[in-house]
Amino acid sequence: MKILVLPGDGIGNEVTAQAVKALRAVTANGPGFEMTEGLIGDAALAVHGDPLPEATLEAARGADAILFGAAGTYESDLLPPEKRGGHGLLRLRKSLDLYANYRPVTAFPELIGASTLRRDVIEGVDLMVLRELTGDIYFGTPRGVHRDDRTGERVGINTMRYTESEIRRVGHAAFRAARLRRRKVCSVDKANVLETMALWREVMTEVGRDYPDVELTHLYVDAASMHLIRRPRDFDVIVTGNIFGDILSDAAAMLTGSLGMLPSASLGEGGRGLYEPVHGSAPDIAGRDLANPLASIMSSALMLRLSFGMEAEAAAVETAVRHVLAEGYRTADIAEPGSRQVGTEEMGDAVAAAIARSR
Numbered sequence: 001m002k003i004l005v006l007p008g009d010g011i012g013n014e015v016t017a018q019a020v021k022a023l024r025a026v027t028a029n030g031p032g033f034e035m036t037e038g039l040i041g042d043a044a045l046a047v048h049g050d051p052l053p054e055a056t057l058e059a060a061r062g063a064d065a066i067l068f069g070a071a072g073t074y075e076s077d078l079l080p081p082e083k084r085g086g087h088g089l090l091r092l093r094k095s096l097d098l099y100a101n102y103r104p105v106t107a108f109p110e111l112i113g114a115s116t117l118r119r120d121v122i123e124g125v126d127l128m129v130l131r132e133l134t135g136d137i138y139f140g141t142p143r144g145v146h147r148d149d150r151t152g153e154r155v156g157i158n159t160m161r162y163t164e165s166e167i168r169r170v171g172h173a174a175f176r177a178a179r180l181r182r183r184k185v186c187s188v189d190k191a192n193v194l195e196t197m198a199l200w201r202e203v204m205t206e207v208g209r210d211y212p213d214v215e216l217t218h219l220y221v222d223a224a225s226m227h228l229i230r231r232p233r234d235f236d237v238i239v240t241g242n243i244f245g246d247i248l249s250d251a252a253a254m255l256t257g258s259l260g261m262l263p264s265a266s267l268g269e270g271g272r273g274l275y276e277p278v279h280g281s282a283p284d285i286a287g288r289d290l291a292n293p294l295a296s297i298m299s300s301a302l303m304l305r306l307s308f309g310m311e312a313e314a315a316a317v318e319t320a321v322r323h324v325l326a327e328g329y330r331t332a333d334i335a336e337p338g339s340r341q342v343g344t345e346e347m348g349d350a351v352a353a354a355i356a357r358s359r
């Protein structure tokens with residue numbers, strides 16, 4: 001059971017360390033995992049001149065699962081793609097063909113008060129954003145910035161591109177996921193304006209015919225963002241493309257109280273998965289023991305469940321998270337009056353201790 005740990009940049013380092021603690025605590029009495037650490041993002045760029053060095057990709061291919069933190073900084077975001085820390089992650093997902101990114105959004109009763117939204121709107125929210133991860137405007141060509149010969153103006157170009165088979169496979173993943181949940185799929189697109197998305201809707205409809213027991217609805221992304229905030233409980237599985245999924249899931253995070261509460265699993269056809277919090281490197285709070293590690297810790301639970309079939313261990317991690325929340329432990333992003341405010345480390349220690357007590 002080999003895990004490659006890629007903390008990356010900023011708070012990626014701080015939160016991943018807490019997830020590693022949770023993994024060690026939950027396997028303390030068993031054979032445990034072989035965990036190795038690798039470089040990605042700006043951290044890799046500084047050492048190897050490449051945000052995804054060959055050695056990291058090699059190690060990823062040899063691992064059963066990858067625990068990732070965050071990649072990129074505001075500084076490197078401005079560099080050409082090959083020097084951008086965040087681009088290392090895009091290439092890693094693409095190289096391993098991890099096309100299905102599952103992002104469960106759960107409003108924990110303990111955190112209802114931490115949300116900026118009203119209790120009666122978010123109580124009971126339990127949905128899953130399934131974001132396609134290897135296609136769309138993130139990868140389509142032509143792309144780039146060039147100077148127009150005629151006008152002398154700079155022109156920026158990206159291309160929204162999906163093949164039928166790319167849509168089909170994530171569609172099947174969505175319906176399979178819905179069968180394990182409340183049997184509802186909402187496909188989000190912009191079929192009214194974009195040809196790529198018209199194809200998306202057509203293929204999703206075709207795939208849906210294989211799953212007569214699952215209800216399929218379609219929404220345009222602009223309306224979807226409204227309904228997500230207005231009536232979030234109505235959603236079960238939301239399947240959407242790479243860029244809409246990126247944006248919608250940050251909005252969905254606010255239903256839970258914080259971006260620091262959203263874990264994710266990225267899977268392809270094989271068993272190997274990449275597990276990461278939905279958030280980025282958060283330069284505004286990095287290095288100050290302020291980051292919420294629960295998204296990363298809950299990502300490690302998804303790893304236990306989906307890559308290693310360790311359901312009891314996965315449940316133990318998730319129960320420990322609920323337990324520390326019930327005890328009142330809160331990082332700054334989810335703090336409320338009267339709660340026990342702790343830093344990243346102390347939150348990680350509390351979860352690990354709760355896991356240890358339960359085993």
Ligand code: NAI
Pocket residue numbers: 011015069070071072073074075077086089258259260261277278279280281282283284285290291292293295333
């Ligand atoms: P971000 O997700 O890093 O932060 C957005 C806001 O949420 C910030 O105010 C941050 O402090 C807060 N936040 C995020 N995670 C938190 C946590 N665990 N606990 C408490 N607060 C948390 O997004 P932003 O600021 O747009 O991007 C920062 C850098 O990260 C950029 O360089 C961006 O390219 C990169 N990025 C990387 C991602 C990845 O590696 N998967 C995803 C998103 C952004």
Ligand code: MG
Pocket residue numbers: 246247250278
């Ligand atoms: Mg994002």
